[in-house]
Amino acid sequence: MSRLGFGLLLAAELALAGAGVGLAWVLRRERLWLFAALPAAEAARAGGLGLLAGAGAACLVLAACYGMPAYRRALEAVVLPVFRRILPVQLAVASVTAGVAEEMFFRGALQPSLGVVLTAALFGLVHWFGQPGLGAYGVTAGAIGLVFGLAYQATGTLMVPVVAHASYNGLITVLLARGALGPWRN
Secondary structure, X not given: OOXXXXXXXXXXXXXXXXXXXXXXXXXXOHHHHHHHOOOHHHHHHHHHHHHHHHHHHHHHHHHHXXXXXXXXXXXXXXXXHHHOOOOHHHHHHHHHHHHHHHHHHHHHHHHHHHOHHHHHHHHHHXXXXXXXXXXXXXXXXXHHHHHHHHHHXXXXXXXXXXXXXXXXXXXXXXXXXXXXXXXXXX
């Protein structure tokens, strides 16, 4: 990924985090910061749950890639060119930044007012990218958003969906963009 592209990606995610913080402030959502104030044992538990949820989300997308050739082709054509040449440090920074920013905005700021289902639907719509052929990915992202939202609702901490989102982003990017799943690729 070029430096400009990487910079734009980070700027967009940081703007989303800022929007989440601003919206949470306007709506007086003090819970937005709870993920930073957990005792060590709870943080470890939340981190572990997040890793499991992130791996589960990656399995969902991989199953869709194996089961729906059109889904795979759409990801290869639209999403993978962006991440195919990403450096490991860029992948780590982008995964964590997206996890924090998007979860602060969707789960932390929007979900308390809109509910789990509507927030997940908006999450899926945003991840559709408005691209023909990516409607199925938007539905998958909505399902993933539902899981992340339920995890937030069940635990009361953003740490679980943040870790889930960041680990999903890193894992799926490595598996798809690096060709680790060779047999299904054309």
